[in-house]
Amino acid sequence: MEYNKSLSSCCIRTGLQSCAGFPSVATLPPSLAVCRIGSLPITTLPPSLAVVCCVVVMALLAGCSNDDFSDLTRYLSEVKAKPKEPIKPLPEIKVIEPFMFKPDGLRDPFKPLEQPEQAQGIDVSAGSGIKPDTSRRKEELEAFPLDGLRMVGTIDMKSSLWGLVKASDGTIYRVKVGNYVGKNYGKVIRIVSDKIELMEIVPDKPGTWREQPASIVLTE
Known part of the structure; x- marks a missing residue:
């Protein structure tokens, strides 16, 4: 073999x-x-x-090679027999009205701003000469606005009358003539039993200042 x-x-x-x-x-x-x-x-x-x-x-x-599709046929029949869900309607589209810009009477944004008075030949430094002393050291009561201070009394020390001022943080301070109070460079010029008189320096025209009297009245 x-x-x-x-x-x-x-x-x-x-x-x-x-x-x-x-x-x-x-x-x-x-x-x-x-x-x-x-x-x-x-x-x-x-x-x-x-x-x-x-x-x-x-x-x-x-x-x-004997293909049996009976299960698939039955499944497709069940799917086709199910009720069809209704199709949700599309959301309503809101109509937005077009906006028309009307520049009548408005400043042209592409034009430069008007020049200050000083550039137009006006000397803004000329005036009464009143201006705050920004070189001095700020005092404690200048950190509070004037409407946040209250006079609560006076005290006589060394033949001078001092005012007692209560700040918004609850602290009581002593002030005398010449001290500064408030945010407008207010200088104490007189102290009496029922009020403290000040002279503030506030802005006036561009580059100028003016004096403005103010006071802190005794509260009950």
Whole structure:
């Protein structure tokens, strides 16, 4: 018995036919069927058993080709039978009225601003000469606006009358003539039993200042 060692497929031979496509295979006895991979014999079967094996394999392959779509068909039928949900209407689109810009009577934003009086030849420094002393050190009561201060009494010290002023933070301060109070450079000019008189310096025209009297009245 000879075998073709170059054969790399499985060959089945019966007494009726030889391996198709491999004419160089050695002749085997008709009573044997040899399955070979390369030069290694796998098994030797009688012809009747080989035929049975072929029939079984063909039956299995035929079973794989039997497509059963009954489940899919039933599912599609159920989906189609469900009631369809109504489609929500589109949101209402609000109509926005167009805006028309009317520049009549308004300043042209592309034109430069008017020049200050000083640039037009007017000497704004000329005037009464009144101006605050910004070089001096600020006093404690200048941190509070005047309407946040209240006079709560007076005290006589060394033949001088001092005023007692309560700030918005609850602290009581002593002031005398010459002290500064409030945010407008208010200078204490007189203290009496029921009020403290001040002279403030406030802005007037551009670049000028003016004096303005003010007072802190005693509260009950």
